[in-house]
Amino acid sequence: MAKELTPQEMLRIDLTPPNRDWMDIPTVIKPGIYCYPAKPEKVEAVGMPNPHVWSPLDDDWGLPEDWKETFLQGMRERLDKHRSFKIFMDICVRCGACADKCHFFLGSGDPKNMPVVRAELIRSVYRGEFTKAGQILGRLAGGRKLTEDVLKEIWYYMFQCTECRRCSLFCPYGIDTAEVTIIGRELINLFGLNINWIQEPVANCYETGNHLGLLPHTFKQNVEFMCMDIEEFVGIKVDPPFNKKGAEILFVTPSGDVFAEPGIYTLMGYLLLFEHIGLDYTWSTYASEGGNFGFFTSLDMAQRLNAKIYAEAKRLGVKWILGGECGHMWRVVHQYMNTFNGPPEFLEEPVNPLTGTKFENAKSAKMVHISEFTADLIKHGKLKLNPKRNDHLKVTYHDSCNPSRGMGMFEEPRYVIKNVCNNFYEMPENTIREQTFCCGSGAGLNAGENMELRLRGGLPRANAVKYVHERFGVNMLSCVCAIDRAVLPASMEYWVPDVNVCGVSELVGNALVMEGEHERTTDLRGEEIPGFAKAEGEEVKEDV
Amino acid sequence: MGRNLHKGLREILEQKKGPVVERWREQIHKSYPPETAQFLKREKNRFSNPIGSSIEESIWPLYDQLIGEADPAVTKKLLDNLVRIRAVQDFTPASAVQIIFALKPILRKEVLPLAQKKGLLKEYLEFESEIDRFGLLAFDVFMECRERVWEIKRNDLLKRPYLLAGGMCPSYMMKRGIKHLEKLKKEITQH
Numbered sequence: 001m002a003k004e005l006t007p008q009e010m011l012r013i014d015l016t017p018p019n020r021d022w023m024d025i026p027t028v029i030k031p032g033i034y035c036y037p038a039k040p041e042k043v044e045a046v047g048m049p050n051p052h053v054w055s056p057l058d059d060d061w062g063l064p065e066d067w068k069e070t071f072l073q074g075m076r077e078r079l080d081k082h083r084s085f086k087i088f089m090d091i092c093v094r095c096g097a098c099a100d101k102c103h104f105f106l107g108s109g110d111p112k113n114m115p116v117v118r119a120e121l122i123r124s125v126y127r128g129e130f131t132k133a134g135q136i137l138g139r140l141a142g143g144r145k146l147t148e149d150v151l152k153e154i155w156y157y158m159f160q161c162t163e164c165r166r167c168s169l170f171c172p173y174g175i176d177t178a179e180v181t182i183i184g185r186e187l188i189n190l191f192g193l194n195i196n197w198i199q200e201p202v203a204n205c206y207e208t209g210n211h212l213g214l215l216p217h218t219f220k221q222n223v224e225f226m227c228m229d230i231e232e233f234v235g236i237k238v239d240p241p242f243n244k245k246g247a248e249i250l251f252v253t254p255s256g257d258v259f260a261e262p263g264i265y266t267l268m269g270y271l272l273l274f275e276h277i278g279l280d281y282t283w284s285t286y287a288s289e290g291g292n293f294g295f296f297t298s299l300d301m302a303q304r305l306n307a308k309i310y311a312e313a314k315r316l317g318v319k320w321i322l323g324g325e326c327g328h329m330w331r332v333v334h335q336y337m338n339t340f341n342g343p344p345e346f347l348e349e350p351v352n353p354l355t356g357t358k359f360e361n362a363k364s365a366k367m368v369h370i371s372e373f374t375a376d377l378i379k380h381g382k383l384k385l386n387p388k389r390n391d392h393l394k395v396t397y398h399d400s401c402n403p404s405r406g407m408g409m410f411e412e413p414r415y416v417i418k419n420v421c422n423n424f425y426e427m428p429e430n431t432i433r434e435q436t437f438c439c440g441s442g443a444g445l446n447a448g449e450n451m452e453l454r455l456r457g458g459l460p461r462a463n464a465v466k467y468v469h470e471r472f473g474v475n476m477l478s479c480v481c482a483i484d485r486a487v488l489p490a491s492m493e494y495w496v497p498d499v500n501v502c503g504v505s506e507l508v509g510n511a512l513v514m515e516g517e518h519e520r521t522t523d524l525r526g527e528e529i530p531g532f533a534k535a536e537g538e539e540v541k542e543d544v
Numbered sequence: 545m546g547r548n549l550h551k552g553l554r555e556i557l558e559q560k561k562g563p564v565v566e567r568w569r570e571q572i573h574k575s576y577p578p579e580t581a582q583f584l585k586r587e588k589n590r591f592s593n594p595i596g597s598s599i600e601e602s603i604w605p606l607y608d609q610l611i612g613e614a615d616p617a618v619t620k621k622l623l624d625n626l627v628r629i630r631a632v633q634d635f636t637p638a639s640a641v642q643i644i645f646a647l648k649p650i651l652r653k654e655v656l657p658l659a660q661k662k663g664l665l666k667e668y669l670e671f672e673s674e675i676d677r678f679g680l681l682a683f684d685v686f687m688e689c690r691e692r693v694w695e696i697k698r699n700d701l702l703k704r705p706y707l708l709a710g711g712m713c714p715s716y717m718m719k720r721g722i723k724h725l726e727k728l729k730k731e732i733t734q735h
Binding site: 016019106107108111260261428448449459460467490493494495 | 574575576577578579580583584587589590591592593594595597598628629632633634689692693696697699700701703
């Protein structure tokens with residue numbers, strides 16, 4: 001609710017902000033920047049502490065009486081448990097190399113969004129409460145005491161970091177600020193102060209297996225809706241297997257692909273690809289979510305929600321797991337799954353059944369990325385493709401933070417795109433690959449109520465898209481992440497209105513020449529493909 | 545306006561373009577906290593500094609629009625470049641568009657004395673009104689941007705019907721709706 005200004009306030013137009021140390025500038029929590037608080041029943045559903053109704057705009061956040069001791073005890077435990085956290089608290093020399101690398105700083109201009117300062121919000125409490133120098137010298141040693149205002153500030157800014165890790169790339173000491181955010185959020189969750197956009201998916205995922213809370217029959221039904229669309233637009237019947245015991249491969253993708261536009265077209269791409277090569281695979285209505293909002297809550301919650309993937313692979317008796325286009329799912333798979341819930345000795349080292357390629361990179365976690373799999377199929381000439389169907393598109397590729405920085409996948413999606421599209425343009429070097437800019441809404445910040453924050457955070461990425469749009473006429477921004485697909489359309493709507501968003505597998509699906517297909521006059525969205533639309537009484541001839 | 549601008553005054557404005565626009569840029573940078581202002585000034589790469597580069601790319605041609613033959617479409621695009629970013633940042637509407645009015649004190653210092661020397665005070669005051677017009681146009685742009693944000697918020701919500709139903713998907717809602725209808729029918733027939 002907008003506050004009514006007093007006449008005095010109306011007359012005071014503050015044009016130059018104060019020149020003071022960050023510790024002296026009070027944080028004002030503003031609508032449009034924060035996400036709504038977690039509903040108590042969703043906190044309770046997963047047995048997390050202090051479920052209660054509260055509002056970030058209230059003075060009283062409903063903290064338990066002993067909140068301070070709980071916070072400090074929580075911090076102490078994590079300093080002992082995570083050596084990385086302890087080191088990151090100790091070694092930062094505040095050189096500022098990371099300061100201007102964060103998309104939220106670049107889009108907002110708020111100095112507390114410099115990664116160094118955001119981490120300093122917690123680091124100052126560490127110094128003030130845990131180190132001798134800080135306890136004695138206080139501010140002089142960069143320390144401060146934990147107060148309610150400090151907690152509120154930490155809360156506000158921990159949800160203005162998407163854990164994209166671009167800053168960590170530039171830190172000479174290798175400090176990963178995302179890990180500070182991860183711990184910061186864990187501490188916040190000791191008091192039931194999560195945001196609902198994260199908490200509700202977590203509770204849903206725990207109860208039904210996916211973020212949206214789709215029950216098994218609904219999940220199946222939604223995929224079958226996509227099959228009906230495929231029948232209409234491609235002219236073939238696809239009958240995907242569900243919970244099929246003894247299948248060779250288990251396919252897991254974020255549930256956003258099953259439900260949200262434009263993710264559903266990416267899902268149609270997967271279905272066509274698997275049909276095209278006659279893959280022996282299965283969907284699971286239990287492991288019906290690749291994404292893991294538990295990762296944005298606490299590492300324990302991430303582990304709990306991740307467990308179903310291996311459990312289901314074991315139950316169905318598959319040989320290995322194939323994963324769809326998702327962002328943080330791949331960070332969890334690549335960096336945590338094997339130690340969270342593995343090693344999965346019941347699975348085999350993934351081998352492409354059509355090409356014989358061993359995916360040695362997936363030797364331990366036993367999970368292969370769909371872009372790696374598709375690139376391998378194309379490399380071995382296993383796919384019949386007509387890239388001309390994508391000729392009306394001028395495509396660029398947004399490296400999603402987690403698959404690129406989190407697992408080092410740069411070439412495979414590009415190889416796939418270049419084989420299914422004739423017009424591909426890279427964005428400038430300092431905005432792609434390991435230096436990629438976040439979409440601005442990752443790590444559970446893809447809600448609607450924090451749109452101003454999302455648009456600020458999306459500016460650096462959109463700025464690079466705008467450049468290739470103006471220079472080369474790029475009209476399609478492709479990516480391999482469900483959150484990207486969900487949030488980049490809004491960012492484009494604001495910053496570069498003529499650019500659309502799609503998954504890489506959607507482009508593959510459009511280019512795949514399927515056996516028994518009818519003339520493809522429309523793409524998987526049901527939109528006419530320029531140059532392929534049938535004039536009345538005319539046969540369409542495809543020049544493959 | 546540009547068309548009617550007095551030739552002598554235009555000459556002064558063109559001659560002073562460099563110092564005026566540079567000071568203008570400085571004023572815009574200063575509307576951000578000091579650490580940010582330093583960064584906006586320092587970083588020259590347009591992809592590493594989207595705010596700074598959009599300011600730089602807009603203010604020079606905007607000044608030309610102000611003193612020359614203003615093309616409404618071009619002027620609006622340049623103002624959009626400046627204001628669109630500020631419309632989603634921590635600025636009040638007044639301080640978001642104030643950057644246009646910030647030109648006035650700069651011009652009074654750099655241009656007004658020279659104009660007065662040439663007896664062009666009346667012309668100068670007429671020219672100043674053009675800055676007001678640009679400022680009001682900037683407010684139009686600001687409002688368009690804010691309305692766009694709300695449209696995007698609305699579209700985002702409409703795309704997520706399951707949220708309105710407390711985490712249920714549309715097909716489930718339909719089924720629930722049908723059941724509810726059946727229950728109602730039953731109740732009506734019973735009564």
